[in-house]
Amino acid sequence: DGGITQSPKYLFRKEGQNVTLSCEQNLNHDAMYWYRQDPGQGLRLIYYSQIVNDFQKGDIAEGYSVSREKKESFPLTVTSAQKNPTAFYLCASSPRDSLYEQYFGPGTRLTVT
């Protein structure tokens, strides 16, 4: 899991509530990513950020929001607009001088009922 931490490991929420997943890295990496992992599917990109105060939508950004106020932090908010929020969420980061490297955090399992 390197120097990337995600918290909490398990998260339970009621339908209709927004929830924020934490991702922190101490690797001094410029780029950070959020992925969603569902059974039998490859990881899908939600949002990514290449620099502080800038981020871009990935392939499945609807119903999610992010912020990048600090280089080491990239929190993800799952809003009530996300139709199927129950999933395993992975945060990753890459150094600027080696953008093909990607280091993953331990993940957060979100269950919405």
Add this chain to the structure above:
Amino acid sequence: KNQVEQSPQSLIILEGKNCTLQCNYTVSPFSNLRWYKQDTGRGPVSLTIMTFSENTKSNGRYTATLDADTKQSSLHITASQLSDSASYICVVSASRTYNFNKFYFGSGTKLNVKP
């Protein structure tokens, strides 16, 4: 369409046996290919990474091969151990701009090593 296909979806082998996992891709322009190991409920951990010019790369009992002409890669596990039970994910990186790589993920092969 850029895709990464892995086979088989799942595999059961006996401890001590060898196995080979397959990855076919259609990603372009190709930058590199990486194999990850993901334990249940954990984040993926990198096993090997190969660029266009590399054919084989080893990491202990794990050996990855790459045929850039046929766009195929394999991961061979030798003398399997119970701790090898995990999902193995093939990831292909496409070089899009000077400052961003797009990653394409396979859906993984779930390996179960039985005693």
